[in-house]
Amino acid sequence: MRKSFASRVGRIIRQSDIVIEVVDARFPEETRNRALESKVVDSGKKLIIAINKADLVSKERAKRAKRGISKPAVCVFLSAKDRKGVKRLMREIGIAGKGKSVVGVIGYPNTGKSSVINALKGRKVVRTSRKAGFTRGEQLVRLNQEVMLVDSPGVIPFNERDEFKLFLVGAKxxxxxxxxxxxxxxxxxxxxxxxxxxxxxxxxxxxxxxxxxxxxxxxxxxxxxxxxxxxxxxxxxxxxxxxxxxxxx
Ligand SMILES: Nc1nc2c(ncn2[C@@H]2O[C@H](COP(=O)(O)OP(=O)(O)OP(=O)(O)O)[C@@H](O)[C@H]2O)c(=O)[nH]1
Ligand SMILES: [Mg+2]
Incomplete structure (x- = not known):
């Protein structure tokens, strides 16, 4: 099951012009998927790392999280819940996407990928859940005339087997x-x-x-x-x- 999710996400990356990786502000390092990040960067696409659930951490902790993320990724703080940081994210998508573009939204299970899509759209267009592994297939959402968003199922790196760690970050x-x-x-x-x-x-x-x-x-x-x-x-x-x-x- 996980393997097919991973290959589906690989395909979404290939089909996208820009990729937003959604990570959890409480565990930014632990919820990054470096293998997927490399795929994006190596194929010359823009990688935006959205540090979501920023409403759950202090400013200091958020700053520390940002320091850990180096270029070429662009880093945006976000609270899909409070709809904070959405304008900045829109700007980043706009800057990269000249003309029509497909924006893939990827990340660990439960980091808020579907919520980020709803926040960008300004209303609920895809379903979200407290349970990890909720989104099971890809879902296309037209953001505007130029941009198509693609929601994806959460994936974890294939060599990550520490179930406690996965539970801790909300992925299990x-x-x-x-x-x-x-x-x-x-x-x-x-x-x-x-x-x-x-x-x-x-x-x-x-x-x-x-x-x-x-x-x-x-x-x-x-x-x-x-x-x-x-x-x-x-x-x-x-x-x-x-x-x-x-x-x-
Ligand atoms: N506090 C807080 N909770 C959030 C935020 N964004 C999402 N959530 C919550 O996190 C949970 C997971 O959100 P989803 O949008 O379903 O996450 P997902 O990444 O699409 O999850 P999968 O489809 O299972 O991979 C839900 O309970 C959301 O309400 C946020 O910015 N702040
Ligand atoms: Mg989802």
Missing amino acids: NVQDLGDRELAALKLIEFVQKNNSGELKKKYGILGKGEKVLEEIAVKRKKLLKGGVPDTNAAAGIVLEDWARGRLKD
Whole structure:
């Protein structure tokens, strides 16, 4: 399945004059697909990296994200949600596209590719979802007389197999994780490292390591027969909270 998505996106790149790669402002480096970027640049096409969901990060963090991205890509901050940065993006498309042009929109699953297309168009023309992997085929949207936008299914680099990382950046859904408890423990460690007070605030817990899931299970009354803490259910709570943006790192 993933392979056919990848080849479809490869075809979209070949057919496009300009490519917008949509990355997540919270994880700009992790959601870049360098192999696809090279394909675009090597074929002499303009690459615009849209750092989307800028509404979810501080200005400092956004600036740092931009520093990491070097030429020849053009970098635009965007919040498809608040429709910020849309004019600048329009300008970049206009600058590159003299005459008629096809603009392919690519990127990791769930970075907001379809939302960016809606923001450019100024109304909802393609469907979006909280779930990763929502757009499954390519969709054409006429932006104006000159520009045709192409929405694409999200793809991850073929050698990226770290399911926790994919989950962290929103590219993998909770129900598709192989080991939920392991992912939850890694997530807890990640949040504790970056925002030490968050777990206490959210779940009222202070512990570390595997005990944390037991504590959460007890606090949330997720108990199995005999009062054994249901750590799998606790893992589900933590993972869902992260996926819904209810946990801050
Ligand atoms: N806060 C915030 N959320 C956004 C923004 N853009 C998109 N989202 C949300 O991110 C989720 C994914 O958006 P989509 O536009 O469906 O993402 P996509 O890249 O098309 O996803 P796939 O088709 O699954 O690859 C949705 O819940 C959107 O509402 C943004 O700028 N800010
Ligand atoms: Mg989509």
